[in-house]
Amino acid sequence: MKILKMNKFNSDNKKLIRTNWAKPIVTYIKDNLNKKLFYLGLPDSEAHDIVEWIEHIDTVYAFQCREYPEPSAPEQSREKVLALENTLRAFERKRQLTTFDVFDGYIEEVILRGFDNSPTIKEFTQQDVITLYNLDFCGQVTSPIEYKDRNGTPKKAYKFDAIKRLLDLQKQITFPNKKFIMFLTLHCSYDGKELSDFIANPQNTDIKIYLAQISKLSKGKKSPYLVKAFVLHFLQQFFSTNEFIAEVLPTIHYVGDNNNPILFFTILGTSAQNKGAGGIVHYQKLNETLNCPFIEINNNTFEKSTSFALANDTTLDTNLNPIHLFKKSKTYKNLWKNNA
Numbered sequence: 001m002k003i004l005k006m007n008k009f010n011s012d013n014k015k016l017i018r019t020n021w022a023k024p025i026v027t028y029i030k031d032n033l034n035k036k037l038f039y040l041g042l043p044d045s046e047a048h049d050i051v052e053w054i055e056h057i058d059t060v061y062a063f064q065c066r067e068y069p070e071p072s073a074p075e076q077s078r079e080k081v082l083a084l085e086n087t088l089r090a091f092e093r094k095r096q097l098t099t100f101d102v103f104d105g106y107i108e109e110v111i112l113r114g115f116d117n118s119p120t121i122k123e124f125t126q127q128d129v130i131t132l133y134n135l136d137f138c139g140q141v142t143s144p145i146e147y148k149d150r151n152g153t154p155k156k157a158y159k160f161d162a163i164k165r166l167l168d169l170q171k172q173i174t175f176p177n178k179k180f181i182m183f184l185t186l187h188c189s190y191d192g193k194e195l196s197d198f199i200a201n202p203q204n205t206d207i208k209i210y211l212a213q214i215s216k217l218s219k220g221k222k223s224p225y226l227v228k229a230f231v232l233h234f235l236q237q238f239f240s241t242n243e244f245i246a247e248v249l250p251t252i253h254y255v256g257d258n259n260n261p262i263l264f265f266t267i268l269g270t271s272a273q274n275k276g277a278g279g280i281v282h283y284q285k286l287n288e289t290l291n292c293p294f295i296e297i298n299n300n301t302f303e304k305s306t307s308f309a310l311a312n313d314t315t316l317d318t319n320l321n322p323i324h325l326f327k328k329s330k331t332y333k334n335l336w337k338n339n340a
Contacts, residue, residue, distance in 0.1 A: 041134030108157035109147035188261035247331035283330035
């Protein structure tokens with residue numbers, strides 16, 4: 001029997017974040033909404049995150065590529081896809097999940113093209129509100145994947161293209177007062193024209209001031225700040241465009257497999273009830289998220305980072321329980337508290 005070689009997506013630090021940071025939030029969202037969650041994400045072929053959060057999840061949309069980082073091709077083995085299907089089917093048989101779908105391919109190609117690479121071709125559609133996104137990406141935020149569109153034309157798709165499309169689909173679902181959590185994991189490194197343009201042409205005063213603070217740092221030291229600024233700036237745009245208010249918890253900087261530096265983002269999304277003359281009004285300003293200190297992991301404990309700190313960093317609460325941090329926010333007090 002051939003042994004299936006799984007990708008390594010289960011470092012000790014990732015386990016800690018999944019269990020001690022993400023799970024309390026997942027539990028809180030389920031309790032606040034008073035129903036189990038609709039998960040959409042990249043669980044890897046062993047579904048470690050779903051296994052950890054299974055008691056809080058009802059429905060799963062999962063994406064699994066065949067041979068990362070190679071472009072999808074018909075001749076590639078489907079072993080990882082089938083392994084993930086078997087894991088989720090076992091949960092379904094035990095009635096721990098109501099239903100699930102595994103989409104064969106990179107999330108970017110499936111979401112943007114509208115169907116996957118399975119032999120029977122599975123269409124991607126969204127019929128209900130996604131309440132839990134776990135976008136645990138491989139690679140840099142600006143690294144694209146190659147795929148072919150419906151007409152067979154070669155295309156490139158970026159992670160942010162997929163996120164924009166996901167939020168657009170979420171907006172289209174008719175449902176009052178949508179609430180959801182988005183976890184986003186990215187390599188803490190950068191390259192490419194998109195980030196070069198971002199550095200050369202700051203989009204607003206907050207970004208300009210922030211980039212000036214880090215301009216003299218070495219590339220390795222600068223990476224977490226730059227990637228954080230790039231991600232938070234565009235996420236706020238994507239959420240606003242789709243009429244969602246974003247509340248961002250402190251970004252976690254940690255060491256992953258093969259000593260790769262990783263950033264973990266936590267964003268709580270809420271339907272915007274009132275729009276200002278200039279569009280969506282966020283209770284949390286961009287400069288607040290930029291100047292919020294990183295959290296790092298030391299001895300299996302979340303701590304304010306001492307490795308990465310800037311003069312303009314704000315004071316971080318000594319209680320780093322994620323639910324405590326969220327409940328201190330204006331977003332919670334104005335949009336979530338009455339449902340608790």
